[in-house]
Amino acid sequence: MCEVMAMIGKKRWFATVYMFVLTGVCSSAVIGLSRLTAERVRANAELAFEQAVLEVLPGLYEPGLGGLQVHRRFAEQVDGPTQSSGGAYVYAEGGAVVVYALPFEGQGFWAPIRGVIGIRADRRTITGIAFYDQNETPGLGARITEPEFRDPFEGRVLAEQGKLLEFRRPGEMLSANEVHAVTGATQTSTRLEKIINDALIQWRGRTSGRAGS
Numbered sequence: 001m002c003e004v005m006a007m008i009g010k011k012r013w014f015a016t017v018y019m020f021v022l023t024g025v026c027s028s029a030v031i032g033l034s035r036l037t038a039e040r041v042r043a044n045a046e047l048a049f050e051q052a053v054l055e056v057l058p059g060l061y062e063p064g065l066g067g068l069q070v071h072r073r074f075a076e077q078v079d080g081p082t083q084s085s086g087g088a089y090v091y092a093e094g095g096a097v098v099v100y101a102l103p104f105e106g107q108g109f110w111a112p113i114r115g116v117i118g119i120r121a122d123r124r125t126i127t128g129i130a131f132y133d134q135n136e137t138p139g140l141g142a143r144i145t146e147p148e149f150r151d152p153f154e155g156r157v158l159a160e161q162g163k164l165l166e167f168r169r170p171g172e173m174l175s176a177n178e179v180h181a182v183t184g185a186t187q188t189s190t191r192l193e194k195i196i197n198d199a200l201i202q203w204r205g206r207t208s209g210r211a212g213s
Contacts, residue, residue, distance in 0.1 A: 048132040049116075050074040053101045055130035056118030057091045086206035088119075097121045102203050106195030109187040111135035113144070113195060119158070123207065126165075129153045129196075141188030152179050164200045167193040 051070050054061035060077055061070075078101070080089045088100040098121060105114040113134045118127035129150050136142045143149055157176040158164040167181040167189050168174055181189035 045133075047071060049103075049114075050078075052116045052130035052132040053078055053089055053103075056101050056116050056128040057099050058118075058127055060091065084207075086203045088203060088207075089116075099127050100203075102199060104195055104199035105133075106191065106198065108134060108136050108191050108195075109141055109185075110137065113188075113192060117153070117196060117200070119200075123204065124158045126153050126156045126158065136185070136188045141182065141185040143182050143185065144188065144192060149180075149182055158200065163193075164197055164204075165193070 047067050047070060051061065051065075051074075054065075054070060054074060054077075057078070060073060065073070078089050078091055079085075081087045082090070085097075085100060086102075088102040090097055091099045091101065100119045100121070100123070101116050102119060103114070103116050105112055107113075111134070113131065113136070115129060115131040115134075117129045119125065120127060131145050134142065134144065136144065156165065156179060159166075159177040164177065166175075166178045168178050170180045170183045172180070174180070181193075
């Protein structure tokens, strides 16, 4: 009887040690893999941001550009952000601002939404919008990344006060500062509208009196 109990105790001891060792090995492997891939993840995130900036700057991006081409074009053509640009990136020609590329971010329906909106030197006319990080519902909120939603932003004119950019229900008539929301994605549309307006209002406050600088 004593021998049986001793064997049982030994097996329990072995199982406990085995689990600790296995957990340690797996944890080390996960940590090591994370460290090995961290730099690549960071580089991919930076590249996604740079592409989003180029997408809102007329003529600087076309589909099919490789990662190295995107990075090189961003480095050569885009300046900022600076205090005078209010935290926006700048595309200039002959020393004069052509377009501001303003990053924005905030909480979407499921996760943070991060993107860039382009505004001409008049600080009113939108050149485009692009997203580099979002995890909204596929087929619904995630449609903010599709051309059907993004393309109509080009040429919209920000209001002077109140909601600078307003989302309307699909099918409604639009004013100069309005775009259609995403069909079936009310929460994402509502939150995105607030995220963009908050960023624009803060940016206008920082650049007041500096149009074209």
